[in-house]
Amino acid sequence: MSPSHAHLKASSGWFAAGVEVQRAATLLSDAGFKLYVWICLHAERGRGCLQVTVDHLATQLNKSADETRACLLELRRAGVCQYGPANVITVNDRFWPYTRPLPSLPNVDEAELYVNAVKRTLLAYSCVSTSFTPADDRIAAEWYRSGVSLEVVERAVQLGCLRKYAALINHGCGTPITTLRYFRSLIEEVAHSGATVDYWQYVRIRLGDLDRRWRRRREQPPEETK
Numbered sequence: 001m002s003p004s005h006a007h008l009k010a011s012s013g014w015f016a017a018g019v020e021v022q023r024a025a026t027l028l029s030d031a032g033f034k035l036y037v038w039i040c041l042h043a044e045r046g047r048g049c050l051q052v053t054v055d056h057l058a059t060q061l062n063k064s065a066d067e068t069r070a071c072l073l074e075l076r077r078a079g080v081c082q083y084g085p086a087n088v089i090t091v092n093d094r095f096w097p098y099t100r101p102l103p104s105l106p107n108v109d110e111a112e113l114y115v116n117a118v119k120r121t122l123l124a125y126s127c128v129s130t131s132f133t134p135a136d137d138r139i140a141a142e143w144y145r146s147g148v149s150l151e152v153v154e155r156a157v158q159l160g161c162l163r164k165y166a167a168l169i170n171h172g173c174g175t176p177i178t179t180l181r182y183f184r185s186l187i188e189e190v191a192h193s194g195a196t197v198d199y200w201q202y203v204r205i206r207l208g209d210l211d212r213r214w215r216r217r218r219e220q221p222p223e224e225t226k
Contacts, residue, residue, distance in 0.1 A: 032074040048091040086114035115140040129176035136180040156186035165210035
């Protein structure tokens with residue numbers, strides 16, 4: 001009987017599951033292994049790296065944020081992955097079946113990714129009026145060195161902007177946020193809040209509503225004086 005030849009149904013979206021994956025399967029729990037496989041499917045092939053937030057992972061895996069953090073911790077303790085403050089997950093060589101033509105993401109690149117992500121988060125809302133100054137850059141770099149996760153930064157910015165919109169809309173006047181320094185105290189508040197994922201989802205939804213209201217108000221032409 002002639003040997004059969006297997007053909008891929010799709011030429012993309014697949015992952016080489018070799019001895020590295022078998023090794024992970026013997027070390028990890030079912031939940032940890034599921035997270036590992038998801039990371040492998042979405043990481044850059046050349047570097048084995050992926051930038052992703054805990055909230056996004058939790059949504060994709062249909063788990064809570066706390067369960068997802070526990071799985072990430074399991075992967076780190078087992079030596080499967082590294083997880084940096086810039087939300088960059090790097091699969092270690094022993095568990096990555098592809099060769100790396102480029103070295104693993106160096107710390108300087110990770111810091112730059114982190115600062116750029118903070119900048120995108122800050123400038124996403126119309127109650128913010130800044131070009132992200134060198135002072136903002138230094139604050140973001142300070143947070144990176146202190147190990148503040150992008151998830152905490154994002155939530156601090158969302159909470160601060162939500163409160164700013166409420167003040168602007170309720171009082172009809174006020175000044176926009178002009179510096180990242182505005183959110184410094186909120187970093188500590190968010191890091192120790194203990195709020196649930198549902199609460200932060202509510203904050204995002206409410207923030208989106210107020211952002212749209214504020215944009216519409218700003219776009220309205222001023223009333224002509226009689």
